[in-house]
């Protein structure tokens with residue numbers, strides 16, 4: 409069985425000090441670290457300190473960044489490159505997050521360039537997709553998910569799939585407290601798995617697909633029961649080490665039982 413993935417997306421939260429307090433506490437919990445993939449996507453400023461902590465404590469926590477520039481270097485004020493991230497042993501990079509798409513106008517063309525760079529530089533890609541409420545209400549969810557996925561699938565070989573975690577996050581459920589229902593999550597996950605497995609003619613079990621959108625300790629149990637969900641991408645609730653630990657324990661237990 410693949411280990412459940414519990415990815416924290418801290419967004420623009422946590423100073424270096426707060427990041428270290430979190431990881432020190434996380435490290436001292438009795439979580440089943442061997443059977444979980446814990447990923448922390450922290451702000452750039454915290455990456456160095458978190459990496460030092462992970463190395464010195466032999467922690468199995470994997471480190472992620474929340475953005476990258478698609479060029480290797482250049483006059484791009486405020487941007488960050490692959491080699492700068494590599495220095496901190498970053499394993500994962502989030503691309504296509506709905507906040508980047510909507511607040512920073514990242515379109516499919518730019519997202520694909522970034523995704524390509526991530527994979528070329530041998531990072532793992534956390535590739536986010538999801539529909540808005542309007543699109544869902546207009547019955548366009550399937551078309552939107554297919555469109556966003558196809559942009560990526562068209563530029564990769566199937567041997568890259570092992571380096572990709574797909575993240576389904578309905579835009580209307582991210583940061584709103586409104587989680588998608590069991591059926592909405594299940595249906596979307598079945599669909600995403602089918603699109604990818606049909607595209608490459610592979611078994612859908614090979615795909616890592618997590619759900620993101622107001623995951624909390626109160627809904628983690630129900631969402632973990634969905635076989636097509638390999639884990640979570642958690643924003644708000646991942647800022648609190650107790651909530652993050654609780655959610656990780658819940659998914660670990662549920663997936664062990666449902667194996």
Ligand code: PGA
Nearest residue numbers: 582583620621622643644
């Ligand atoms: P949220 O964020 O848990 O705060 O809704 C989810 C995400 O960023 O994917």
